[in-house]
Amino acid sequence: xxxxxxxxxxxAAVVVLAAGEGTRMKSVSLPKVLHPLCGRSMVGHVVxxxxxxxxxxxxxVVGHRREQVVEHLAEVDPGVRTVVQEEQLGTGxxxxxxxxxxxxxxxxxxxxVLVTCGDTPLLTADTMRELVAAHHDEGNAVTVLSARMxxxxxxxxxxxxxxxxxxxxxxxKDATDEQRTIDEINSGVYAFDGELLVRALGQVRRDxxxxxxxxxDTLGILRAAGHRVGARAxxxxxxxxxxxxxxxxxAARRVLNDRLVEAAMRAGVTVVDPASVWLDVQVRVExxxxxxxxxxxxxxxxxxxxxEVGPNCTLRDTVVGPEARVSNTTSDxxxxxxxxxxxxxAYLRPGTKLGPRAKAGTYVELKNAEVGEGSKVPHLxxxxxxxxxxxxxxxxxSVFVNYDGVNKHHTTIGSHCxxxxxxxxxxxxxxxxxxxxxxxxxxxxxxxxxxLAVARGQQRNIDGWVARKRPGSAAARAAAQARQDGxxxxxxxxxxxxxxxxxxx
Numbered sequence: 250x251x252x253x254x255x256x257x258x259x260x261a262a263v264v265v266l267a268a269g270e271g272t273r274m275k276s277v278s279l280p281k282v283l284h285p286l287c288g289r290s291m292v293g294h295v296v297x298x299x300x301x302x303x304x305x306x307x308x309x310v311v312g313h314r315r316e317q318v319v320e321h322l323a324e325v326d327p328g329v330r331t332v333v334q335e336e337q338l339g340t341g342x343x344x345x346x347x348x349x350x351x352x353x354x355x356x357x358x359x360x361x362v363l364v365t366c367g368d369t370p371l372l373t374a375d376t377m378r379e380l381v382a383a384h385h386d387e388g389n390a391v392t393v394l395s396a397r398m399x400x401x402x403x404x405x406x407x408x409x410x411x412x413x414x415x416x417x418x419x420x421x422k423d424a425t426d427e428q429r430t431i432d433e434i435n436s437g438v439y440a441f442d443g444e445l446l447v448r449a450l451g452q453v454r455r456d457x458x459x460x461x462x463x464x465x466d467t468l469g470i471l472r473a474a475g476h477r478v479g480a481r482a483x484x485x486x487x488x489x490x491x492x493x494x495x496x497x498x499x500a501a502r503r504v505l506n507d508r509l510v511e512a513a514m515r516a517g518v519t520v521v522d523p524a525s526v527w528l529d530v531q532v533r534v535e536x537x538x539x540x541x542x543x544x545x546x547x548x549x550x551x552x553x554x555x556x557e558v559g560p561n562c563t564l565r566d567t568v569v570g571p572e573a574r575v576s577n578t579t580s581d582x583x584x585x586x587x588x589x590x591x592x593x594x595a596y597l598r599p600g601t602k603l604g605p606r607a608k609a610g611t612y613v614e615l616k617n618a619e620v621g622e623g624s625k626v627p628h629l630x631x632x633x634x635x636x637x638x639x640x641x642x643x644x645x646x647s648v649f650v651n652y653d654g655v656n657k658h659h660t661t662i663g664s665h666c667x668x669x670x671x672x673x674x675x676x677x678x679x680x681x682x683x684x685x686x687x688x689x690x691x692x693x694x695x696x697x698x699x700x701l702a703v704a705r706g707q708q709r710n711i712d713g714w715v716a717r718k719r720p721g722s723a724a725a726r727a728a729a730q731a732r733q734d735g736x737x738x739x740x741x742x743x744x745x746x747x748x749x750x751x752x753x754x
Contacts, residue, residue: 302374363438366438413479619635641664
Protein backbone atom coordinates (compact mmCIF):
# COMPACT_ATOMS: atom_id res chain seq x y z
CA UNK A 250 0.00 0.00 0.00
CA UNK A 251 1.52 3.37 -1.00
CA UNK A 252 2.66 5.57 1.89
CA UNK A 253 0.44 8.45 0.71
CA UNK A 254 -2.59 6.19 1.02
CA UNK A 255 -1.57 5.14 4.52
CA UNK A 256 -1.31 8.77 5.58
CA UNK A 257 -4.75 9.51 4.11
CA UNK A 258 -6.28 6.62 6.04
CA UNK A 259 -4.46 7.23 9.31
CA UNK A 260 -7.04 6.83 12.09
CA ALA A 261 -8.08 9.87 14.06
CA ALA A 262 -8.39 7.57 17.07
CA VAL A 263 -8.08 3.94 18.09
CA VAL A 264 -10.25 2.89 21.02
CA VAL A 265 -9.29 -0.35 22.75
CA LEU A 266 -11.97 -1.92 24.95
CA ALA A 267 -10.28 -3.49 27.98
CA ALA A 268 -12.64 -2.93 30.91
CA GLY A 269 -14.14 -6.41 31.28
CA GLU A 270 -13.53 -8.78 34.18
CA GLY A 271 -12.92 -11.95 32.19
CA THR A 272 -14.37 -14.33 34.78
CA ARG A 273 -13.69 -17.42 32.65
CA MET A 274 -9.94 -16.89 33.07
CA LYS A 275 -10.48 -17.94 36.72
CA SER A 276 -7.72 -15.56 37.82
CA VAL A 277 -7.61 -14.23 41.39
CA SER A 278 -4.82 -11.69 40.89
CA LEU A 279 -4.32 -10.86 37.21
CA PRO A 280 -6.78 -8.95 35.00
CA LYS A 281 -7.75 -10.83 31.87
CA VAL A 282 -6.05 -8.44 29.44
CA LEU A 283 -2.72 -8.67 31.31
CA HIS A 284 -2.29 -12.41 30.79
CA PRO A 285 0.92 -12.86 28.79
CA LEU A 286 1.71 -14.60 25.54
CA CYS A 287 5.02 -14.52 23.68
CA GLY A 288 6.53 -11.78 25.78
CA ARG A 289 3.63 -9.33 25.88
CA SER A 290 0.29 -9.04 27.61
CA MET A 291 -2.88 -9.45 25.57
CA VAL A 292 -3.57 -5.74 25.66
CA GLY A 293 0.11 -5.06 25.02
CA HIS A 294 -0.15 -6.87 21.68
CA VAL A 295 -3.28 -4.91 20.77
CA VAL A 296 -1.71 -1.57 21.71
CA UNK A 297 1.49 -2.36 19.79
CA UNK A 298 -0.49 -3.21 16.64
CA UNK A 299 -2.66 -0.09 17.02
CA UNK A 300 0.39 2.11 17.57
CA UNK A 301 1.79 0.88 14.25
CA UNK A 302 -1.12 2.66 12.54
CA UNK A 303 0.13 5.98 13.96
CA UNK A 304 -3.30 7.15 15.20
CA UNK A 305 -3.70 10.71 16.41
CA UNK A 306 -5.17 9.38 19.66
CA UNK A 307 -4.83 5.92 21.24
CA UNK A 308 -7.29 5.33 24.06
CA UNK A 309 -7.69 2.23 26.23
CA VAL A 310 -10.93 1.93 28.20
CA VAL A 311 -10.23 0.28 31.57
CA GLY A 312 -12.48 -0.89 34.37
CA HIS A 313 -11.83 -4.14 36.23
CA ARG A 314 -8.60 -3.93 38.27
CA ARG A 315 -7.95 -0.62 36.56
CA GLU A 316 -4.92 0.28 38.68
CA GLN A 317 -2.99 -2.74 37.46
CA VAL A 318 -3.95 -2.17 33.84
CA VAL A 319 -3.13 1.55 33.92
CA GLU A 320 0.25 0.89 35.56
CA HIS A 321 1.06 -1.76 32.96
CA LEU A 322 0.09 0.46 30.04
CA ALA A 323 2.25 3.28 31.39
CA GLU A 324 5.21 0.89 31.15
CA VAL A 325 4.55 -0.56 27.70
CA ASP A 326 3.34 2.64 25.97
CA PRO A 327 3.47 5.86 28.00
CA GLY A 328 1.61 7.71 25.22
CA VAL A 329 -1.59 5.74 25.71
CA ARG A 330 -4.58 7.57 27.20
CA THR A 331 -6.59 5.52 29.67
CA VAL A 332 -10.25 6.22 30.35
CA VAL A 333 -12.15 4.59 33.20
CA GLN A 334 -15.53 2.99 32.56
CA GLU A 335 -16.85 3.13 36.11
CA GLU A 336 -19.76 0.81 35.36
CA GLN A 337 -19.53 -1.82 32.64
CA LEU A 338 -22.68 -0.84 30.76
CA GLY A 339 -21.81 -2.31 27.40
CA THR A 340 -19.48 -1.79 24.46
CA GLY A 341 -21.38 1.24 23.18
CA UNK A 342 -21.13 2.86 26.58
CA UNK A 343 -17.37 2.16 26.70
CA UNK A 344 -16.77 3.84 23.33
CA UNK A 345 -18.97 6.78 24.32
CA UNK A 346 -16.98 7.23 27.55
CA UNK A 347 -13.73 7.26 25.54
CA UNK A 348 -14.93 9.82 23.00
CA UNK A 349 -16.43 12.04 25.70
CA UNK A 350 -13.09 11.99 27.54
CA UNK A 351 -11.31 13.17 24.39
CA UNK A 352 -13.92 15.86 23.84
CA UNK A 353 -13.48 16.95 27.45
CA UNK A 354 -9.82 17.60 26.69
CA UNK A 355 -10.80 19.66 23.65
CA UNK A 356 -9.78 16.86 21.28
CA UNK A 357 -12.62 16.55 18.80
CA UNK A 358 -12.41 13.40 16.70
CA UNK A 359 -12.74 14.19 12.99
CA UNK A 360 -11.89 11.21 10.83
CA UNK A 361 -11.84 7.46 11.25
CA VAL A 362 -12.29 5.90 14.68
CA LEU A 363 -11.10 2.31 14.92
CA VAL A 364 -12.64 0.28 17.74
CA THR A 365 -10.94 -2.94 18.78
CA CYS A 366 -10.80 -5.25 21.79
CA GLY A 367 -8.11 -5.78 24.39
CA ASP A 368 -8.42 -9.56 24.22
CA THR A 369 -7.60 -10.04 20.50
CA PRO A 370 -3.78 -10.27 20.55
CA LEU A 371 -3.55 -12.05 17.19
CA LEU A 372 -4.96 -9.09 15.25
CA THR A 373 -2.18 -7.55 13.16
CA ALA A 374 -1.50 -3.96 12.24
CA ASP A 375 -1.70 -4.90 8.54
CA THR A 376 -5.23 -6.22 8.89
CA MET A 377 -6.37 -3.13 10.81
CA ARG A 378 -4.69 -0.95 8.19
CA GLU A 379 -6.56 -2.79 5.43
CA LEU A 380 -9.83 -2.31 7.32
CA VAL A 381 -9.27 1.45 7.60
CA ALA A 382 -8.27 1.66 3.92
CA ALA A 383 -11.40 -0.22 2.81
CA HIS A 384 -13.51 2.03 5.03
CA HIS A 385 -12.00 5.08 3.38
CA ASP A 386 -12.18 3.76 -0.19
CA GLU A 387 -15.81 2.63 0.07
CA GLY A 388 -17.01 5.77 1.80
CA ASN A 389 -18.73 3.80 4.56
CA ALA A 390 -20.16 5.19 7.76
CA VAL A 391 -18.90 2.06 9.46
CA THR A 392 -16.91 -0.91 8.21
CA VAL A 393 -16.98 -4.19 10.10
CA LEU A 394 -13.94 -6.43 10.26
CA SER A 395 -15.31 -9.84 9.41
CA ALA A 396 -13.81 -13.30 8.92
CA ARG A 397 -14.82 -16.47 7.13
CA MET A 398 -14.82 -19.23 9.72
CA UNK A 399 -14.54 -22.98 9.05
CA UNK A 400 -17.14 -23.41 11.80
CA UNK A 401 -19.15 -20.21 12.38
CA UNK A 402 -21.38 -21.74 15.08
CA UNK A 403 -22.05 -19.31 17.90
CA UNK A 404 -20.94 -16.21 16.01
CA UNK A 405 -23.03 -13.36 14.65
CA UNK A 406 -23.41 -13.70 10.87
CA UNK A 407 -22.73 -10.90 8.38
CA UNK A 408 -25.72 -10.57 6.05
CA UNK A 409 -24.86 -8.70 2.85
CA UNK A 410 -27.07 -6.93 0.32
CA UNK A 411 -26.76 -7.41 -3.44
CA UNK A 412 -24.24 -4.57 -3.71
CA UNK A 413 -21.99 -6.11 -1.04
CA UNK A 414 -23.00 -3.70 1.71
CA UNK A 415 -23.91 -5.09 5.13
CA UNK A 416 -27.64 -5.28 5.56
CA UNK A 417 -27.51 -6.79 9.02
CA UNK A 418 -25.66 -8.78 11.66
CA UNK A 419 -27.70 -11.69 12.97
CA UNK A 420 -26.75 -13.51 16.15
CA UNK A 421 -26.51 -17.28 15.85
CA LYS A 422 -29.45 -17.92 18.18
CA ASP A 423 -31.66 -15.59 16.14
CA ALA A 424 -30.53 -16.76 12.68
CA THR A 425 -32.67 -18.74 10.28
CA ASP A 426 -31.45 -22.05 8.90
CA GLU A 427 -30.42 -20.27 5.71
CA GLN A 428 -28.57 -17.53 7.60
CA ARG A 429 -26.71 -20.15 9.63
CA THR A 430 -25.11 -21.40 6.43
CA ILE A 431 -23.29 -18.05 6.15
CA ASP A 432 -19.65 -18.48 7.14
CA GLU A 433 -18.77 -14.77 7.39
CA ILE A 434 -18.89 -13.63 11.01
CA ASN A 435 -18.57 -10.40 12.97
CA SER A 436 -15.26 -9.85 14.80
CA GLY A 437 -16.33 -6.96 17.03
CA VAL A 438 -13.72 -4.69 15.41
CA TYR A 439 -15.01 -1.66 13.51
CA ALA A 440 -13.88 1.42 11.60
CA PHE A 441 -16.32 4.33 12.05
CA ASP A 442 -16.72 7.81 10.69
CA GLY A 443 -16.01 9.66 13.94
CA GLU A 444 -18.67 12.34 13.69
CA LEU A 445 -21.37 9.87 12.65
CA LEU A 446 -20.36 7.54 15.46
CA VAL A 447 -20.81 10.27 18.08
CA ARG A 448 -24.33 10.98 16.77
CA ALA A 449 -25.26 7.30 16.61
CA LEU A 450 -24.03 6.62 20.16
CA GLY A 451 -26.34 9.36 21.35
CA GLN A 452 -29.27 7.33 20.02
CA VAL A 453 -28.31 3.94 21.47
CA ARG A 454 -30.83 2.74 24.06
CA ARG A 455 -30.50 0.34 26.98
CA ASP A 456 -33.91 -1.28 26.69
CA UNK A 457 -32.57 -4.81 26.32
CA UNK A 458 -32.28 -7.84 28.60
CA UNK A 459 -28.80 -6.80 29.78
CA UNK A 460 -29.63 -3.14 30.25
CA UNK A 461 -26.52 -2.21 28.26
CA UNK A 462 -25.57 0.05 25.37
CA UNK A 463 -24.54 -2.19 22.49
CA UNK A 464 -22.06 -0.82 19.97
CA UNK A 465 -23.63 -3.05 17.30
CA ASP A 466 -26.85 -1.00 17.61
CA THR A 467 -25.04 1.89 15.93
CA LEU A 468 -24.89 -0.10 12.68
CA GLY A 469 -28.67 -0.23 12.42
CA ILE A 470 -28.97 3.43 13.42
CA LEU A 471 -26.52 4.52 10.71
CA ARG A 472 -28.10 2.27 8.09
CA ALA A 473 -31.56 3.60 8.92
CA ALA A 474 -30.21 7.13 8.42
CA GLY A 475 -29.20 6.19 4.87
CA HIS A 476 -25.52 5.60 5.45
CA ARG A 477 -23.59 2.68 4.01
CA VAL A 478 -22.36 -0.13 6.26
CA GLY A 479 -19.57 -2.27 4.82
CA ALA A 480 -17.44 -5.23 5.83
CA ARG A 481 -13.87 -6.26 5.16
CA ALA A 482 -12.86 -9.89 5.68
CA UNK A 483 -9.57 -10.66 7.42
CA UNK A 484 -7.20 -12.84 5.43
CA UNK A 485 -6.75 -15.27 8.35
CA UNK A 486 -9.78 -15.94 10.50
CA UNK A 487 -7.56 -16.70 13.51
CA UNK A 488 -6.62 -13.03 13.79
CA UNK A 489 -10.02 -12.10 15.14
CA UNK A 490 -10.17 -14.80 17.80
CA UNK A 491 -10.81 -13.41 21.27
CA UNK A 492 -9.44 -15.03 24.43
CA UNK A 493 -11.86 -15.91 27.20
CA UNK A 494 -10.14 -18.73 29.09
CA UNK A 495 -6.77 -20.39 29.56
CA UNK A 496 -7.43 -22.97 26.85
CA UNK A 497 -7.96 -20.21 24.29
CA UNK A 498 -4.90 -18.38 25.66
CA UNK A 499 -2.72 -21.43 25.03
CA ALA A 500 -4.15 -21.84 21.52
CA ALA A 501 -3.45 -18.18 20.72
CA ARG A 502 0.08 -18.51 22.09
CA ARG A 503 0.66 -21.43 19.74
CA VAL A 504 -0.59 -19.45 16.73
CA LEU A 505 1.50 -16.41 17.57
CA ASN A 506 4.61 -18.48 18.22
CA ASP A 507 4.19 -20.26 14.90
CA ARG A 508 4.12 -16.87 13.19
CA LEU A 509 7.32 -15.78 14.93
CA VAL A 510 9.18 -19.00 14.19
CA GLU A 511 8.10 -19.00 10.55
CA ALA A 512 9.20 -15.37 10.15
CA ALA A 513 12.61 -16.25 11.63
CA MET A 514 13.05 -19.20 9.28
CA ARG A 515 12.07 -17.15 6.25
CA ALA A 516 14.68 -14.58 7.32
CA GLY A 517 17.47 -17.16 7.16
CA VAL A 518 17.40 -18.82 10.59
CA THR A 519 17.55 -22.61 10.95
CA VAL A 520 15.00 -23.85 13.47
CA VAL A 521 15.54 -27.59 13.74
CA ASP A 522 12.21 -28.41 15.40
CA PRO A 523 9.74 -25.51 15.09
CA ALA A 524 7.18 -27.21 17.32
CA SER A 525 9.49 -27.18 20.37
CA VAL A 526 11.02 -23.71 19.97
CA TRP A 527 9.34 -20.70 21.59
CA LEU A 528 10.09 -17.06 20.80
CA ASP A 529 9.00 -13.77 22.35
CA VAL A 530 8.02 -10.94 20.04
CA GLN A 531 11.08 -8.81 20.87
CA VAL A 532 13.61 -11.54 20.13
CA ARG A 533 16.01 -10.89 17.21
CA VAL A 534 17.78 -13.73 15.45
CA GLU A 535 20.27 -13.01 12.68
CA UNK A 536 20.69 -15.12 9.52
CA UNK A 537 22.52 -18.46 9.70
CA UNK A 538 21.88 -18.85 13.42
CA UNK A 539 20.76 -22.36 14.39
CA UNK A 540 18.16 -22.97 17.09
CA UNK A 541 18.05 -26.55 18.34
CA UNK A 542 14.99 -28.26 19.93
CA UNK A 543 13.45 -27.38 23.30
CA UNK A 544 14.75 -23.82 23.30
CA UNK A 545 12.97 -20.75 24.66
CA UNK A 546 14.16 -17.28 23.66
CA UNK A 547 12.53 -14.69 25.90
CA UNK A 548 12.47 -10.94 26.38
CA UNK A 549 14.82 -8.94 24.18
CA UNK A 550 17.28 -11.76 23.52
CA UNK A 551 19.50 -11.46 20.44
CA UNK A 552 21.19 -14.29 18.56
CA UNK A 553 24.10 -13.34 16.33
CA UNK A 554 24.82 -14.68 12.87
CA UNK A 555 26.06 -18.24 12.76
CA UNK A 556 25.62 -18.96 16.46
CA GLU A 557 24.03 -22.19 17.71
CA VAL A 558 21.66 -22.27 20.67
CA GLY A 559 20.20 -25.41 22.18
CA PRO A 560 19.09 -27.99 22.71
CA ASN A 561 17.32 -27.37 26.01
CA CYS A 562 18.11 -23.68 26.51
CA THR A 563 16.15 -20.88 28.15
CA LEU A 564 17.60 -17.45 27.42
CA ARG A 565 16.00 -14.27 28.77
CA ASP A 566 17.26 -10.83 27.71
CA THR A 567 20.51 -12.47 26.66
CA VAL A 568 22.81 -11.45 23.80
CA VAL A 569 24.60 -14.30 22.02
CA GLY A 570 27.45 -13.22 19.75
CA PRO A 571 28.17 -14.51 16.24
CA GLU A 572 29.48 -18.09 16.01
CA ALA A 573 28.95 -18.71 19.76
CA ARG A 574 27.73 -22.10 20.97
CA VAL A 575 25.24 -22.43 23.84
CA SER A 576 23.93 -25.82 24.96
CA ASN A 577 21.61 -26.92 27.79
CA THR A 578 21.86 -23.52 29.44
CA THR A 579 19.71 -21.13 31.44
CA SER A 580 20.71 -17.49 31.02
CA ASP A 581 19.18 -14.29 32.37
CA UNK A 582 20.43 -10.84 31.28
CA UNK A 583 23.84 -12.05 30.19
CA UNK A 584 26.17 -11.29 27.28
CA UNK A 585 27.90 -14.13 25.44
CA UNK A 586 30.70 -12.94 23.19
CA UNK A 587 31.53 -13.98 19.62
CA UNK A 588 32.78 -17.54 19.38
CA UNK A 589 32.20 -18.19 23.09
CA UNK A 590 31.14 -21.59 24.41
CA UNK A 591 28.54 -22.14 27.14
CA UNK A 592 27.33 -25.38 28.67
CA UNK A 593 26.15 -28.00 28.82
CA UNK A 594 24.28 -27.41 32.08
CA ALA A 595 25.47 -23.86 32.71
CA TYR A 596 23.63 -21.06 34.51
CA LEU A 597 24.42 -17.46 33.57
CA ARG A 598 22.87 -14.98 35.97
CA PRO A 599 22.40 -11.21 35.55
CA GLY A 600 25.54 -9.19 34.91
CA THR A 601 27.50 -12.02 33.32
CA LYS A 602 29.69 -11.04 30.36
CA LEU A 603 31.70 -13.61 28.44
CA GLY A 604 34.34 -12.18 26.11
CA PRO A 605 35.20 -13.46 22.65
CA ARG A 606 36.01 -17.19 22.62
CA ALA A 607 35.54 -17.44 26.38
CA LYS A 608 34.12 -20.61 27.94
CA ALA A 609 31.66 -21.36 30.72
CA GLY A 610 31.49 -25.13 30.78
CA THR A 611 29.63 -27.99 32.39
CA TYR A 612 27.88 -27.23 35.69
CA VAL A 613 29.24 -23.71 35.86
CA GLU A 614 27.31 -20.80 37.42
CA LEU A 615 28.30 -17.19 36.86
CA LYS A 616 26.77 -14.07 38.40
CA ASN A 617 27.85 -10.47 37.84
CA ALA A 618 31.07 -11.82 36.42
CA GLU A 619 33.16 -10.64 33.49
CA VAL A 620 35.25 -13.30 31.77
CA GLY A 621 37.87 -11.98 29.35
CA GLU A 622 38.78 -13.05 25.86
CA GLY A 623 39.79 -16.70 25.59
CA SER A 624 39.46 -17.35 29.31
CA LYS A 625 37.86 -20.55 30.54
CA VAL A 626 35.80 -21.70 33.49
CA PRO A 627 35.49 -25.27 32.25
CA HIS A 628 33.56 -27.18 34.89
CA LEU A 629 31.92 -27.50 38.30
CA UNK A 630 32.52 -23.94 39.49
CA UNK A 631 30.76 -20.86 40.87
CA UNK A 632 32.07 -17.43 39.83
CA UNK A 633 30.23 -14.54 41.46
CA UNK A 634 31.09 -10.82 41.56
CA UNK A 635 34.34 -11.27 39.69
CA UNK A 636 36.54 -10.07 36.86
CA UNK A 637 38.70 -12.57 35.01
CA UNK A 638 41.23 -11.23 32.52
CA UNK A 639 42.18 -12.64 29.13
CA UNK A 640 43.40 -16.18 28.42
CA UNK A 641 43.19 -17.41 32.00
CA UNK A 642 42.04 -20.86 33.14
CA UNK A 643 40.00 -21.50 36.28
CA UNK A 644 40.45 -25.01 37.69
CA UNK A 645 37.56 -27.41 38.26
CA UNK A 646 35.47 -27.14 41.43
CA SER A 647 36.47 -23.54 42.15
CA VAL A 648 34.28 -21.22 44.22
CA PHE A 649 34.49 -17.44 44.30
CA VAL A 650 33.43 -16.75 47.87
CA ASN A 651 31.76 -13.38 47.39
CA TYR A 652 29.33 -13.01 50.31
CA ASP A 653 30.22 -12.48 53.96
CA GLY A 654 26.64 -12.67 55.16
CA VAL A 655 26.13 -8.91 54.91
CA ASN A 656 27.96 -7.56 51.86
CA LYS A 657 29.09 -8.83 48.46
CA HIS A 658 32.80 -8.53 47.62
CA HIS A 659 34.74 -8.65 44.36
CA THR A 660 37.44 -11.02 43.13
CA THR A 661 39.87 -10.15 40.34
CA ILE A 662 41.82 -12.78 38.41
CA GLY A 663 44.36 -11.31 36.00
CA SER A 664 45.25 -12.33 32.46
CA HIS A 665 47.17 -15.54 31.62
CA CYS A 666 46.54 -16.98 35.09
CA UNK A 667 46.26 -20.69 35.92
CA UNK A 668 44.27 -21.40 39.05
CA UNK A 669 44.20 -24.89 40.51
CA UNK A 670 41.28 -27.22 40.98
CA UNK A 671 39.26 -27.02 44.18
CA UNK A 672 40.27 -23.42 44.91
CA UNK A 673 38.37 -21.01 47.12
CA UNK A 674 38.86 -17.30 46.38
CA UNK A 675 37.71 -15.43 49.49
CA UNK A 676 36.80 -11.93 48.31
CA UNK A 677 37.99 -9.27 48.22
CA UNK A 678 41.11 -10.72 46.66
CA UNK A 679 43.24 -10.20 43.54
CA UNK A 680 45.35 -12.72 41.63
CA UNK A 681 47.86 -10.84 39.49
CA UNK A 682 48.62 -11.39 35.81
CA UNK A 683 50.45 -14.59 35.01
CA UNK A 684 50.06 -15.99 38.54
CA UNK A 685 49.32 -19.61 39.49
CA UNK A 686 47.46 -21.06 42.46
CA UNK A 687 47.93 -24.62 43.69
CA UNK A 688 45.11 -27.16 43.70
CA UNK A 689 43.14 -27.30 46.94
CA UNK A 690 44.11 -23.78 48.01
CA UNK A 691 41.98 -21.26 49.91
CA UNK A 692 43.16 -17.89 48.61
CA UNK A 693 42.56 -15.14 51.18
CA UNK A 694 45.39 -12.74 50.29
CA UNK A 695 46.38 -11.05 47.05
CA UNK A 696 48.71 -13.04 44.79
CA UNK A 697 51.43 -10.96 43.05
CA UNK A 698 51.86 -11.21 39.28
CA UNK A 699 53.80 -14.30 38.28
CA UNK A 700 53.71 -15.86 41.77
CA LEU A 701 52.53 -19.31 42.82
CA ALA A 702 50.09 -19.27 45.74
CA VAL A 703 49.89 -22.36 47.96
CA ALA A 704 47.30 -22.17 50.74
CA ARG A 705 46.63 -25.62 52.13
CA GLY A 706 47.71 -27.87 54.99
CA GLN A 707 50.71 -30.16 54.54
CA GLN A 708 49.70 -33.77 53.83
CA ARG A 709 50.62 -36.33 56.53
CA ASN A 710 50.34 -40.08 55.92
CA ILE A 711 49.72 -42.29 59.02
CA ASP A 712 51.03 -45.67 57.98
CA GLY A 713 49.07 -48.75 59.10
CA TRP A 714 46.01 -46.77 60.27
CA VAL A 715 43.50 -49.00 58.45
CA ALA A 716 44.94 -52.23 59.84
CA ARG A 717 44.75 -50.83 63.37
CA LYS A 718 41.41 -49.01 63.20
CA ARG A 719 39.49 -51.20 60.72
CA PRO A 720 40.83 -54.70 61.28
CA GLY A 721 39.18 -57.38 59.19
CA SER A 722 37.54 -54.87 56.84
CA ALA A 723 37.64 -55.14 53.05
CA ALA A 724 39.93 -52.10 53.02
CA ALA A 725 42.31 -53.76 55.48
CA ARG A 726 42.42 -56.97 53.42
CA ALA A 727 43.04 -55.00 50.19
CA ALA A 728 45.84 -53.02 51.84
CA ALA A 729 47.48 -56.19 53.17
CA GLN A 730 47.31 -57.83 49.77
CA ALA A 731 48.82 -54.75 48.12
CA ARG A 732 51.73 -54.75 50.56
CA GLN A 733 52.24 -58.46 50.04
CA ASP A 734 52.28 -57.88 46.26
CA GLY A 735 54.74 -55.03 46.64
CA UNK A 736 52.22 -52.37 45.59
CA UNK A 737 53.09 -49.81 48.24
CA UNK A 738 52.40 -46.21 47.14
CA UNK A 739 55.37 -43.89 46.84
CA UNK A 740 55.24 -41.05 49.40
CA UNK A 741 54.08 -37.61 48.20
CA UNK A 742 56.31 -34.55 47.90
CA UNK A 743 57.93 -33.45 51.09
CA UNK A 744 57.21 -30.08 52.66
CA UNK A 745 58.76 -27.29 50.66
CA UNK A 746 59.05 -29.37 47.45
CA UNK A 747 57.96 -27.73 44.17
CA UNK A 748 54.18 -27.92 43.60
CA UNK A 749 53.75 -25.90 40.40
CA UNK A 750 52.76 -29.03 38.54
CA UNK A 751 49.79 -29.41 40.89
CA UNK A 752 48.03 -26.20 39.78
CA UNK A 753 45.62 -28.27 37.68
CA UNK A 754 42.51 -27.33 35.77
